[in-house]
Amino acid sequence: MPEPHAPIGARVVGVLGGMGPSATVDFYAKLVRHTPALRDQDHLPVVIWADPTVPSRQDALLAGGADPTPWLEEGVRHLVDAGAQIVVVPCNTIHAYLGPVMADQPVEFISIIDTTVEAIRLRGTRRVGLLATDGALASGIFQSAFDASGIECVLPRPEQQQKLMRLVEAVKAGPVEHRMRAQVAELLADLREQGGATTVAGCTEISTLLSDLDSDEADVIDPALELALRTIERATPR
Amino acid sequence: MPEPHAPIGARVVGVLGGMGPSATVDFYAKLVRHTPALRDQDHLPVVIWADPTVPSRQDALLAGGADPTPWLEEGVRHLVDAGAQIVVVPCNTIHAYLGPVMADQPVEFISIIDTTVEAIRLRGTRRVGLLATDGALASGIFQSAFDASGIECVLPRPEQQQKLMRLVEAVKAGPVEHRMRAQVAELLADLREQGGATTVAGCTEISTLLSDLDSDEADVIDPALELALRTIERATPR
Numbered sequence: 001m002p003e004p005h006a007p008i009g010a011r012v013v014g015v016l017g018g019m020g021p022s023a024t025v026d027f028y029a030k031l032v033r034h035t036p037a038l039r040d041q042d043h044l045p046v047v048i049w050a051d052p053t054v055p056s057r058q059d060a061l062l063a064g065g066a067d068p069t070p071w072l073e074e075g076v077r078h079l080v081d082a083g084a085q086i087v088v089v090p091c092n093t094i095h096a097y098l099g100p101v102m103a104d105q106p107v108e109f110i111s112i113i114d115t116t117v118e119a120i121r122l123r124g125t126r127r128v129g130l131l132a133t134d135g136a137l138a139s140g141i142f143q144s145a146f147d148a149s150g151i152e153c154v155l156p157r158p159e160q161q162q163k164l165m166r167l168v169e170a171v172k173a174g175p176v177e178h179r180m181r182a183q184v185a186e187l188l189a190d191l192r193e194q195g196g197a198t199t200v201a202g203c204t205e206i207s208t209l210l211s212d213l214d215s216d217e218a219d220v221i222d223p224a225l226e227l228a229l230r231t232i233e234r235a236t237p238r
Numbered sequence: 239m240p241e242p243h244a245p246i247g248a249r250v251v252g253v254l255g256g257m258g259p260s261a262t263v264d265f266y267a268k269l270v271r272h273t274p275a276l277r278d279q280d281h282l283p284v285v286i287w288a289d290p291t292v293p294s295r296q297d298a299l300l301a302g303g304a305d306p307t308p309w310l311e312e313g314v315r316h317l318v319d320a321g322a323q324i325v326v327v328p329c330n331t332i333h334a335y336l337g338p339v340m341a342d343q344p345v346e347f348i349s350i351i352d353t354t355v356e357a358i359r360l361r362g363t364r365r366v367g368l369l370a371t372d373g374a375l376a377s378g379i380f381q382s383a384f385d386a387s388g389i390e391c392v393l394p395r396p397e398q399q400q401k402l403m404r405l406v407e408a409v410k411a412g413p414v415e416h417r418m419r420a421q422v423a424e425l426l427a428d429l430r431e432q433g434g435a436t437t438v439a440g441c442t443e444i445s446t447l448l449s450d451l452d453s454d455e456a457d458v459i460d461p462a463l464e465l466a467l468r469t470i471e472r473a474t475p476r
Contacts, residue, residue: 020281021281021284022271025263028263033260037410039407040257040292041293043256043259046255046259049285050281052283054278056279083316172275175271
């Protein structure tokens with residue numbers, strides 16, 4: 001293996017992606033954009049395994065569909081074999097399955113859920129709105145992490161939650177359109193009305209619809225962006 | 239290994255990336271956006287090895303800098319080990335080194351140069367403008383492929399070529415800004431004045447600056463987009 005040119009000591013970032021593909025592109029773009037770099041050689045080494053054939057997390061969590069675990073195990077194996085030293089997964093919902101998969105891996109795992117909780121704590125807020133898929137909500141991954149940190153959580157009203165699910169499917173089905181961004185704004189407004197001044201965009205398909213402007217605003221936490229920033233911090237030599 | 243869910247028979251796409259990272263993001267985004275898919279499981283399995291520490295291609299081709307070949311060999315090995323069946327490299331300049339590297343690999347290699355020549359032929363044009371790095375021009379990769387197909391080629395005037403190189407470095411150094419897109423428009427205008435009605439944006443950093451509008455126009459061929467379309471075609475089961 002050739003000696004790394006630079007940055008000396010950077011750790012190889014493994015991205016278990018494909019859930020969905022657009023969300024992986026969005027995460028990778030954020031990782032690259034936020035890495036302090038003046039030339040190619042300043043960037044982090046990244047290996048991505050994106051197998052979009054991982055069975056639907058919604059079907060698995062809500063309707064007794066196929067357990068995605070074997071696909072995750074295979075993906076992590078590919079990343080570790082390729083030399084990944086950190087593994088991240090830019091999909092919130094799949095974190096319901098990642099605990100056992102990542103438990104005995106010889107790599108650092110950065111959870112998008114833990115990173116999000118940390119981002120909420122740093123903002124000093126104790127009450128957030130949560131945009132997450134039906135499957136993620138049924139699994140309780142966000143709520144149990146919020147409970148453990150004393151964070152209260154407001155959910156969209158049922159008809160808004162249905163809109164959110166249609167929006168997630170629309171992102172998976174095709175390119176981002178202007179009206180999709182408008183629908184996210186609507187979802188955020190609904191949560192603000194219910195007292196969720198800060199909202200967690202807890203689904204990476206929703207992350208793809210946030211403009212840089214949104215995520216710079218204090219009232220939206222983008223877990224995909226937070227995960228990218230944390231990954232850069234952990235992978236960059238000190 | 240779990241059975242693939244769908245699409246049955248899709249081939250695993252290996253992307254040797256990182257040259258530079260933004261260009262890899264751009265290529266991956268084009269691959270995902272142009273894959274006909276209604277859900278995650280309709281997308282192609284993709285593995286990306288992005289090692290931005292590959293030594294500078296400009297230094298290697300113009301100033302006797304380190305030969306990037308060992309980095310390429312290592313990257314291809316990772317992709318093949320991970321199960322890639324097709325390998326693509328979203329960097330035009332590095333194709334000067336890929337012939338020997340890809341010669342005996344057990345995978346299909348889709349060359350961005352060959353794909354670009356095919357795109358030119360399909361448009362029935364025999365004279366193109368060429369935006370390519372100093373290194374790519376010195377290596378003659380485009381010109382020899384053009385010669386073999388009877389395609390005439392117009393290059394930017396020296397001061398415009400210098401602007402192009404500064405633009406490529408700017409893309410590698412930071413996020414895309416509006417003025418960068420304006421500079422590409424200037425480069426295209428210069429080539430049109432010289433009789434290159436159709437221009438090949440033969441550097442993947444320049445590709446990141448083309449809006450969908452540009453590449454839909456008949457007068458710009460985006461090799462990154464052409465490579466994505468060809469990859470989708472070759473990886474999708476018939």
